[in-house]
Amino acid sequence: MIIRILTLFPQMFDATLGSSILQRAREKGLLDIACINIRDYASNKHKKVDDYPYGGGAGMVMTPQPIFDSHQAVVEELKLEKKPRTIYLSPKGRVFNQEIAQELAQEKELVFLCGHYEGIDQRVIDELVTDEISIGDYVLTGGEIPAMVVIDALSRMIPGVLSQEESYEEESFYSGVLEYPHYTRPAEFRGLKVPDVLMSGNHKNIDTWRRKKSLEMTMERRPDLMEGLQPSKADLKLLAE
Numbered sequence: 747m748i749i750r751i752l753t754l755f756p757q758m759f760d761a762t763l764g765s766s767i768l769q770r771a772r773e774k775g776l777l778d779i780a781c782i783n784i785r786d787y788a789s790n791k792h793k794k795v796d797d798y799p800y801g802g803g804a805g806m807v808m809t810p811q812p813i814f815d816s817h818q819a820v821v822e823e824l825k826l827e828k829k830p831r832t833i834y835l836s837p838k839g840r841v842f843n844q845e846i847a848q849e850l851a852q853e854k855e856l857v858f859l860c861g862h863y864e865g866i867d868q869r870v871i872d873e874l875v876t877d878e879i880s881i882g883d884y885v886l887t888g889g890e891i892p893a894m895v896v897i898d899a900l901s902r903m904i905p906g907v908l909s910q911e912e913s914y915e916e917e918s919f920y921s922g923v924l925e926y927p928h929y930t931r932p933a934e935f936r937g938l939k940v941p942d943v944l945m946s947g948n949h950k951n952i953d954t955w956r957r958k959k960s961l962e963m964t965m966e967r968r969p970d971l972m973e974g975l976q977p978s979k980a981d982l983k984l985l986a987e
């Protein structure tokens with residue numbers, strides 16, 4: 747997948763894109779990610795990218811010209827024949843979840859647009875943006891961290907990015923319930939023991955224990971998720987125990 751990020755703060759992405767699984771995915775050629783500094787496309791002498799809002803009010807608004815031109819530079823760089831899927835991160839957007847991540851992971855190219863200050867000129871949204879996404883009901887100082895969140899979540903769903911052992915199919919939200927608890931060595935730590943069943947070698951019992959824990963935790967912490975779930979007869983039996 748090819749990802750281009752339009753931002754005023756490309757350095758913010760260095761740590762996330764250059765570490766761990768995302769870095770490995772880039773090295774494997776599964777992800778081609780680059781940041782484009784919107785300011786480089788400002789046509790005015792002072793490289794100014796924001797201005798006062800028409801109609802008055804607090805804060806500054808990002809002007810359309812450098813955003814349109816940096817977006818066009820991506821279209822030309824990638825030789826795209828139609829407008830790329832362009833995601834604007836904003837608290838006004840659709841609230842991000844695993845399903846949206848999965849859907850975005852199918853695309854060949856994605857452009858992320860990160861706003862700052864009070865936001866961006868509405869004409870950019872009307873003309874260039876195909877998806878407006880929020881990462882939750884709180885306001886951040888800019889769209890960079892939300893873009894990293896979305897890119898991280900969708901990248902790990904691209905085939906080959908995670909190894910077999912790291913696969914996401916069993917995880918919370920993919921399976922519809924919260925993931926069961928994990929334990930590793932030592933078997934006893936400061937008097938705290940790993941549940942016997944996990945060391946029993948009996949895989950049927952282990953699976954049952956994990957499913958029960960998942961269901962219990964989901965009931966307790968996220969009853970809203972249970973509403974969308976069709977528990978099997980076996981699940982109902984586990985919950986009743």
Ligand code: ADE
Pocket residue numbers: 835836837879880881882883884885886887888889892
């Ligand atoms: N920009 C500022 N706050 C945001 C949020 N919650 N989600 C996405 N983009 C944002």
